[in-house]
Amino acid sequence: MVGDRDQRSPGIMPRAFNAVFDILQEYATKFDFKVSVYMLELYNDRLQDLFVSGAEAQSRRVEIKRNRKGLVFAQGAETKEASSAGELFAMFQQACANRHNAATKMNVESSRSHLIIGIMVESRNLTNGSVSFGKLSLVDLAGSERAAKTGAKDDQLKEANSINKSLSALGDVISALSSDLPHIPYRNSKLTQIMQDSLGGNAKTLMVVNVSPSDCNLDETLTSLIYATRVKTITNIAQRNLESKEISQLKEVIMKLKSGQPVEDEEV
Incomplete structure (x- = not known):
């Protein structure tokens, strides 16, 4: 998901x-864009804001919320604006430096959490003033672990159990979606709650699976491939999140009124 250290x-x-900003640059003469991002980790079933560190990160409460259009957002997490791919990558490096990692018998540097990145893009049509919203979620899932292989003990064992429990809940959601069941158990885990708008509804889902070529990891490889096969069967109909120029203007007026700013007659 990240690549090598020197990129x-x-x-x-x-x-x-890079792809996001390449596309935005291509349409820069027709649209005005705003890109904002949050970066979180789910560590021991607790969402932590990776844009802050130390005591502030421990004390900050991040909650999963959904707006009227079903878009998931992290209330309490810091959201930053980015004007270029380089600026966004610098934010990403800052976030990764605050992530929980540890060495195990299987990995020299093992992630002990799930990484969740939400990139929100707002575009305003320069011709008719209509506004569209889009969101790209990039999720780096920690791998499922067997304590007998990793040698996990104490805190590492607690981390592994939390990782495995959330991955199991994600598997249940994927199974329910692929089977078109009437109830999707999103609420069984914070991981599935934060990923809800990335899996069901108005979304397209892509899973990339890392498998081991080693015979000793055959069981894990087969499990991962079966997991990914279920994801492939999820079929949603993605639609544009679009609102008219008038609705967009009314929202701006409401925001000004709430913040105590003056509103001109022509804006109403």
């Missing part, structure tokens, strides 16, 4: 940052 072979996340 000679960048991973999916830095490539996605």
